[in-house]
Amino acid sequence: MLHTAVAPGIHRIEDAYTNWYLVEGDDGLTIVDAGVPSSWASLQDALRRLGRRPDELRALVLTHAHFDHVGFAERARRELGIPVYVHEDDAPLTRHPWRYDHERPRSVYFATQVPALPIVATFVRHRAFWPPPIQEIVRFGDDGGALPVPGAPRVVRTPGHTIGHCSLHFPDRDAVIAGDAVVTLDPYTARRGPRLVARAATADVERNTRTLDALVATGARVVLTGHGEPWTEGVEAAVVQARAAGAA
Numbered sequence: 001m002l003h004t005a006v007a008p009g010i011h012r013i014e015d016a017y018t019n020w021y022l023v024e025g026d027d028g029l030t031i032v033d034a035g036v037p038s039s040w041a042s043l044q045d046a047l048r049r050l051g052r053r054p055d056e057l058r059a060l061v062l063t064h065a066h067f068d069h070v071g072f073a074e075r076a077r078r079e080l081g082i083p084v085y086v087h088e089d090d091a092p093l094t095r096h097p098w099r100y101d102h103e104r105p106r107s108v109y110f111a112t113q114v115p116a117l118p119i120v121a122t123f124v125r126h127r128a129f130w131p132p133p134i135q136e137i138v139r140f141g142d143d144g145g146a147l148p149v150p151g152a153p154r155v156v157r158t159p160g161h162t163i164g165h166c167s168l169h170f171p172d173r174d175a176v177i178a179g180d181a182v183v184t185l186d187p188y189t190a191r192r193g194p195r196l197v198a199r200a201a202t203a204d205v206e207r208n209t210r211t212l213d214a215l216v217a218t219g220a221r222v223v224l225t226g227h228g229e230p231w232t233e234g235v236e237a238a239v240v241q242a243r244a245a246g247a248a
Contacts, residue, residue, distance in 0.1 A: 002046045006230045007175035007222045009151070013046055015039045016126040017119050017187050018068050019226055021177055022046060023170070025150025028058035031082075032153075032168060032177050033226065036071035036128040043072065054080055059149035061085040063179025064162040065093035066100055066201065067131055068123065068187075069226060074132045083138045085147060087155075090164025094134040100162060101203035113248075115190035123187075153177070156218060160208025161197055167215060175222040176235060178215060181208065182242045184228030194223075194231060194238040195245035205247045212239045 003012040009024035013035065020033040029052060035042065047054060060076050062069060065086055073094075077084050086094055093100055123129060146152040153168035158181035168177040180197050188198035196208055215223070216236050223231040223238045231238045 002042070002049055004050070006224060007170065008173045010170070010173060010175060010177075010224065011046065011050065012224065012230065013039065013042050015042050016068070016122045016128055017185065017227055018128070019224070019228075020069070021224060022050070023151035023153070025058075025152065028056045028150045030058060030149045030151050030153075031060040031076065033063055033069045033179065034060060034071045034073040034076065036068060036123070036126040037131055038071070038126045040072040040075055043076075057082050059083050059085060059147075061147060061149060061153070061168065062090070062094075063167060063177065063226065064165040065090040065097055066162060066180070067097040068128045069179070070094065070097050070134060071128065071131045074134045077134065077136060084134055084136070085138045085140055085149065087157075087164035087166050088139040088141055089159070090162055091137060091139055093162065093164070094137050096133065097131050100201075113189050116188055119187045119190060156214050158208075158211045158214055160204045160206075160211055161202050163203055167218075169218045169220065171218075173222075174220055175224060176215060176218045176220040177224045178226070180226040181215060182212060182223065182238060183225045184231055185225075186248065187227050189248045191245070191248065192228060193245065194241040196242055196247035197227075198248040202247055208247070209243060212242060215239055
């Protein structure tokens with residue numbers, strides 16, 4: 001489902017309880033994250049509804065390379081010829097999006113978190129667990145500068161959910177795309193409100209908690225997450241609530 005202008009020039013698309021974004025720039029469009037495999041159809045629909053063309057897509061940037069955020073990335077690279085940017089520490093995950101580190105067994109959550117079962121069922125229906133590996137990527141590192149893509153997001157390192165996790169700050173739009181560094185819906189428990197993703201999908205909760213300081217430093221009013229509704233009450237308030245909620 002397309003939600004237009006969740007921040008100036010940034011549009012949110014939600015598929016299978018997972019968000020990804022289209023960012024407008026003077027020189028074209030950037031895709032941030034790639035949802036689930038079925039999100040390819042949502043991309044076509046979003047471009048049509050926004051009055052944009054596929055040849056205006058210039059890049060796809062991944063905040064991290066978990067299975068539910070790389071869905072159509074390889075297809076976009078192969079069929080549209082757009083580069084896929086990912087932090088070098090998450091590069092191994094692009095070939096194996098399911099093989100990520102996590103603090104607790106996923107089976108425990110699937111068996112005990114009854115409110116989350118509809119989310120898991122939706123993941124299965126949309127083939128979220130089986131994205132194709134990405135065959136070629138553009139790696140970026142820790143220099144903290146702006147990526148050379150439309151919208152010129154500044155890379156904010158927020159490791160913990162994955163080792164290479166990054167957020168993307170758009171200072172001119174007063175917004176940060178936080179990926180899964182902080183979410184407003186935990187798909188493993190179905191709990192809502194700012195929080196960390198459950199330990200079943202987080203490599204290092206302690207590190208994730210520490211790096212929330214980097215999000216606060218952006219001072220952004222709008223926080224756009226990988227799961228859940230946009231947060232518009234300021235990043236500091238979101239982080240305060242996320243620290244209090246912690247990770248299940």
